[in-house]
Amino acid sequence: MASPHETVHWPTEIRYKSAEKALEVDFDDGECYHLPVEFLRVESPSAEVMGHGEGKTIVPGRRAVGIMEVEPVGNYAVKIRFDDLHDTGIYSWTYLRYLGEGQKEIWADYLRALEEKGLSREP
Numbered sequence: 001m002a003s004p005h006e007t008v009h010w011p012t013e014i015r016y017k018s019a020e021k022a023l024e025v026d027f028d029d030g031e032c033y034h035l036p037v038e039f040l041r042v043e044s045p046s047a048e049v050m051g052h053g054e055g056k057t058i059v060p061g062r063r064a065v066g067i068m069e070v071e072p073v074g075n076y077a078v079k080i081r082f083d084d085l086h087d088t089g090i091y092s093w094t095y096l097r098y099l100g101e102g103q104k105e106i107w108a109d110y111l112r113a114l115e116e117k118g119l120s121r122e123p
Contacts, residue, residue, distance in 0.1 A: 007076060007093045014078065016067050023067070023080075025096050033100025038121070041065045041082050042110055043099060044089035058110070060119035 013026040021037040069081040081087040
């Protein structure tokens with residue numbers, strides 16, 4: 001089994017679809033993931049969202065968020081600059097693949113957490 005920190009599949013193309021507010025990521029094994037911007041923002045790998053070791057922070061009110069820039073970080077990741085000015089998350093190829101593969105379950109968990117806390121996706 002590969003290390004969770006080792007890139008097994010490499011992206012061959014990353015496209016920002018501004019009209020759809022989604023990032024599409026194609027991988028070298030033929031998999032393609034359509035990742036909504038809101039999903040990417042609320043699942044940011046930043047310390048701000050991941051909770052500085054105190055548990056994950058639920059980020060509400062990001063339904064309308066967009067992307068201002070997608071910037072390469074070496075040959076292993078991209079940094080996404082969102083139009084709410086969040087830009088501290090580094091999205092490794094492994095993390096983007098994880099989000100793509102688990103999108104349905106991760107999104108359901110997020111929606112459940114919003115409901116439990118009485119929060120909304122609306123800005």
